[in-house]
Every structure is written in structure tokens, then in C-alpha cells.
Amino acid sequence: MVEGKKESIWDKMGSIDYRIIYAVFIVMLSIPIFSPLGIPMKVSQPVQDYYNAIVNLPPDSAILVHSFVDLSVWADTGPILIATWKTIWDIAEEKNIKIIAYTSLSDGALKMSDLLLDEIKPPQWRADSYGETWVDLGYIPVVNEPVQASFAADITSVAATDGHIYDVGSEWVGTPLLDIPVVKDIAARGGDPNVINVYDFDLYIWGSWGCTSPDQWVRQFWTTGNPLYELPMVMMTIGNCVPNVMPYYGADKPILGFVPGSAGAAGLELLCGHKGEGIVMADIGDLAGIATVFFLILGNVSYWGKRLFEKEER
Amino acid sequence: MLIQDQIGLVVSAIMIVSQLSLIVGDNFFFRWSTRVVIGFSVMHALIWGIYWSNRYAVQPIMKGELVWIIPFVLGLMMYTRLTKKWAWVSKYPMGLQLGVGFGVVVVSMIRSQILDQIKMTIVDLLGASSPYALLNAVLVFIGSITVTTFFFFTKEHTGLLGKSAYLGRAFIMCSIAVIWAGDYIWAMSMLAGQLQFLIRDFLFGLVLGGA
Numbered sequence: 001m002v003e004g005k006k007e008s009i010w011d012k013m014g015s016i017d018y019r020i021i022y023a024v025f026i027v028m029l030s031i032p033i034f035s036p037l038g039i040p041m042k043v044s045q046p047v048q049d050y051y052n053a054i055v056n057l058p059p060d061s062a063i064l065v066h067s068f069v070d071l072s073v074w075a076d077t078g079p080i081l082i083a084t085w086k087t088i089w090d091i092a093e094e095k096n097i098k099i100i101a102y103t104s105l106s107d108g109a110l111k112m113s114d115l116l117l118d119e120i121k122p123p124q125w126r127a128d129s130y131g132e133t134w135v136d137l138g139y140i141p142v143v144n145e146p147v148q149a150s151f152a153a154d155i156t157s158v159a160a161t162d163g164h165i166y167d168v169g170s171e172w173v174g175t176p177l178l179d180i181p182v183v184k185d186i187a188a189r190g191g192d193p194n195v196i197n198v199y200d201f202d203l204y205i206w207g208s209w210g211c212t213s214p215d216q217w218v219r220q221f222w223t224t225g226n227p228l229y230e231l232p233m234v235m236m237t238i239g240n241c242v243p244n245v246m247p248y249y250g251a252d253k254p255i256l257g258f259v260p261g262s263a264g265a266a267g268l269e270l271l272c273g274h275k276g277e278g279i280v281m282a283d284i285g286d287l288a289g290i291a292t293v294f295f296l297i298l299g300n301v302s303y304w305g306k307r308l309f310e311k312e313e314r
Numbered sequence: 315m316l317i318q319d320q321i322g323l324v325v326s327a328i329m330i331v332s333q334l335s336l337i338v339g340d341n342f343f344f345r346w347s348t349r350v351v352i353g354f355s356v357m358h359a360l361i362w363g364i365y366w367s368n369r370y371a372v373q374p375i376m377k378g379e380l381v382w383i384i385p386f387v388l389g390l391m392m393y394t395r396l397t398k399k400w401a402w403v404s405k406y407p408m409g410l411q412l413g414v415g416f417g418v419v420v421v422s423m424i425r426s427q428i429l430d431q432i433k434m435t436i437v438d439l440l441g442a443s444s445p446y447a448l449l450n451a452v453l454v455f456i457g458s459i460t461v462t463t464f465f466f467f468t469k470e471h472t473g474l475l476g477k478s479a480y481l482g483r484a485f486i487m488c489s490i491a492v493i494w495a496g497d498y499i500w501a502m503s504m505l506a507g508q509l510q511f512l513i514r515d516f517l518f519g520l521v522l523g524g525a
Contacts, residue, residue, distance in 0.1 A: 288502040
């Protein structure tokens with residue numbers, strides 16, 4: 001702007017103090033916290049597929065669950081994990097679904113101990129049958145590809161014993177993996193009953209906020225092995241990783257379904273019937289979207305106004 | 315609520331507000347909280363590193379599983395980077411890690427990220443089950459071809475190649491826009507999570523006593 005020239009309406013629209021913008025966003029994002037709006041929402045196809053992959057598991061299936069707990073992104077990913085576990089716990093006892101779970105981050109192991117005692121408390125029959133129908137191995141640092149490869153080929157090579165840190169089933173802590181009945185049962189499903197590996201599972205439920213993770217897991221759980229592992233997966237992720245997941249998503253592809261961030265978690269909560277944080281976050285996301293679009297329009301009007309009208313004046 | 319939980323809430327609230335104070339400009343509280351977070355993160359990682367090294371390496375070694383000495387020593391060799399004189403020693407565990415990593419990745423990468431992707435691009439096109447799926451497959455097919463041509467740098471982007479590269483650039487911009495939108499919504503979710511904590515857990519839960 002030329003010095004001394006009076007600021008036009010277009011300039012004012014395009015140079016709103018960023019503190020005002022932040023204030024508007026904070027007010028908009030706070031509204032659903034005080035009073036959830038219940039904005040109508042549609043469950044997206046990937047979320048529907050994620051849910052279907054879990055609830056439509058055939059009887060006597062075995063699932064491997066990576067409890068995706070990273071406290072730094074908990075606000076966005078926590079609702080997915082909670083809704084996922086609630087969906088898993090709702091699977092009827094008669095289906096005899098066997099579960100092996102773990103976390104790949106150390107702070108995740110701490111958080112899981114709180115969650116499993118409170119928000120995602122297992123149903124009584126699961127709690128009573130820890131070690132028989134499910135087991136949580138606790139923290140296993142499966143975070144880089146060589147470890148993922150070892151984990152896929154033989155879980156005991158990375159986690160020799162049950163190492164969970166909460167009270168449920170604490171008597172099993174330190175037990176060698178293949179001495180745990182549920183692990184022994186699952187290992188017996190594949191080729192070698194003395195080795196527990198990805199051949200023994202029907203579904204892998206996992207999560208990551210690293211956008212290159214789909215590449216890694218697909219490489220190590222789908223296109224490795226002789227014969228190929230080809231373990232179907234469903235994934236918890238964050239919104240900006242969706243473009244990285246899409247190439248692997250589909251009915252005949254490695255990733256059967258995925259939940260992108262807390263907005264996706266809202267859909268999963270609707271499907272499993274346990275409304276929680278995801279619904280609130282979806283409201284917040286919608287309001288944030290409205291505020292964003294408003295400021296985007298304002299910025300564009302400012303740009304085009306300056307370009308069209310100020311040019312004429314000149 | 316236990317006293318330690320209350321202290322935790324207060325500390326968390328102070329840290330969040332200090333971080334959000336950047337909105338009004340750089341200030342002491344923002345810088346202080348940033349340093350505290352970094353310091354605690356390093357300490358947290360260090361303590362857990364010692365804990366898990368003990369559990370996965372030291373304890374098995376003490377029980378006679380001597381094979382764990384190898385990764386343990388390799389891990390210790392990494393710390394030679396702290397001295398200029400012995401820093402070269404750290405290149406051995408680093409080289410081993412890179413070599414193993416590359417070996418593990420490269421075999422399946424060709425299949426999962428090149429061959430399977432090419433196959434799926436064609437299969438989706440030929441086997442589309444609905445008009446929407448067909449449209450999607452056509453877009454993916456055209457996008458794949460044109461984006462690939464954008465990265466042909468050995469021939470000048472003129473004529474048909476130029477048009478294809480131009481279209482490819484549009485596809486790249488669209489995909490970047492999707493990534494940016496996802497990133498933005500993610501940031502909003504994170505902000506919302508912190509506001510939720512401040513309003514619900516701290517303000518209503520602690521300050522107003524569950525009002």
C-alpha cells in the first residue's frame with residue numbers, strides 16, 4: 001500500500017489482525033464443548049468398511065491389535081482407539097474371537113493402563129478370561145521396519161513375554177508368550193505351532209500418525225513372506241495421512257478400511273453405538289470448517305476486490 | 315480427585331495456556347513452557363530408554379542369554395558420537411542399521427509400491443463395478459500417467475508432453491491441497507482437544523468443582 005494513502009475496504013478485509021482470527025476460532029471451537037450441537041453427519045465409506053471388517057469377522061478368528069496411543073496426538077486419535085476397543089469388546093463371546101494386543105510407544109503403555117481400567121474396560125467375561133481369550137503384551141517397540149519385519153515373522157523375537165502394566169491379568173506378566181493359552185491357540189492355527197507370526201491372524205487393527213507408515217506395514221505384512229503374508233488390515237490414522245492410505249484401500253487391497261482422525265471416530269461411534277469424544281470433535285471440526293471457509297472467502301474477496309476495483313481507480 | 319491428579323491438571327493447564335499465549339506474540343511464558351516440554355520429553359525418553367534396555371537386554375543377559383550382548387554393545391557404540399576422537403565407532407552400528415533397513419525394505423517395496431500400484435490402476439479401470447468407480451478409476455489412471463510425465467526432465471515439456479505435464483501439475487496441486495486440508499483439520503482437532511481440556515477438565519472439573 002502506498003504510504004499516506006487511505007486504507008481501502010479491500011485492504012482491511014485482507015489484513016485482519018491474526019489475533020482476531022484466533023479469537024474467532026477459539027470461540028467457535030468452544031461452542032460444542034459447552035453445548036454439543038449434534039450436527040447431522042454421514043458415516044464415510046472407509047469408516048463403514050473399518051467397522052464391517054471388525055464386526056463381520058468369522059467365528060474363531062484371531063486379531064492382532066496395535067493400540068495406537070500417542071499422547072501428543074491424543075485429541076485427534078484417542079476417540080478412534082476408544083471406539084475401536086468398544087467395538088471389539090462388543091463382539092459376542094460365542095464368536096470366540098481371540099485377541100493379541102500391544103502398544104508401540106512407551107507412553108502409550110501407561111495410557112492404556114488407565115484406559116483399560118476405565119474408558120475401555122473389558123466386559124467381565126473378557127476380564128475373567130485374560131490369557132485364555134485375549135492378551136495385551138504391553139509396550140513392544142515395533143516402530144521401524146526391520147523390527148516390523150521380525151515381528152511379522154515371529155512375534156516372540158520382539159516380545160518374549162507378556163509385559164502389560166495394568167491390573168487386569170497381572171498374574172500373566174512375565175509369562176513366556178507361547179506359554180500363554182491364547183497365544184498357543186493362535187499359533188496352532190498357522191503352519192508351525194511353535195511360532196506365532198502374521199500367518200496366524202485374520203485381521204490386523206493398527207494405527208499411526210506417520211504418513212509413510214501404510215507403506216511400511218503393507219510392505220512387511222502384505223507383500224513379504226513365502227507364501228505372501230497378505231494379512232488384511234484396518235487402520236486408525238489422522239486426516240492428513242488419507243492420501244497415503246488411499247492407494248492401499250479397497251476390498252481386495254491390503255487396507256480394508258480406515259478411520260481418519262477424530263471426525264472419522266465420530267462415524268465409528270455412531271456405528272458401534274457408543275457416543276463419545278468423536279461426536280463432539282466432529283461438531284468442532286464442522287464449526288472450524290465454517291470459520292475457515294468464511295475467512296477464505298473474505299481473503300479472496302479482498303484479493304479480487306483490490307485487483308478489479310483498485311485497478312479501475314488507477 | 316486425588317491431590318496428584320489436581321496438581322497434574324493445574325500444571326497441564328498452565329503449560330497449555332503458556333503455549334497458546336504465542337497468539338498475542340512471543341513472550342516469556344511461551345519460551346519457558348517450550349523449554350520445559352523439550353526438557354521433560356528428553357528426560358522421559360531417557361528414562362524409558364534405560365527401563366526398556368534393562369528389560370530387553372540387561373535382564374536376559376543376566377539370565378545367561380548372551381546373544382543380547384551384541385545389540386547392547388552396538389547400542390552403546392552409538393554414544394561414541396559424543397566424543398570427536400571416537401565418533402567413527404558409531405558408524406558401525408549406524409551402517410549395520412541402515413544396511414538391514416535397506417535390505418528389509420527394498421525387496422517388498424518393488425512389489426507393493428510399484429508393481430501392485432500399476433496393477434491396481436489397471437485392474438480398477440477394467441473391473442469398475444459402478445459409474446462412480448469407473449470415473450474414479452479413470453481419474454486415477456489419467457492422474458498416474460500425467461503426474462509421471464511431469465517428472466520427465468530429460469525432454470522439454472512441449473507439445474503433447476507439455477500438455478500432459480501441465481495436467482500432471484494440476485493433479486499434484488490437488489493432492490497437495492488435500493494434504494494441506496487434512497493437516498489443517500488435524501491442527502484444529504488438536505486445538506479443540508486442548509480447549510476441551512481447559513474448559514471441561516480444568517475449569518468445570520477442578521476450578522468450579524464439577525459444576
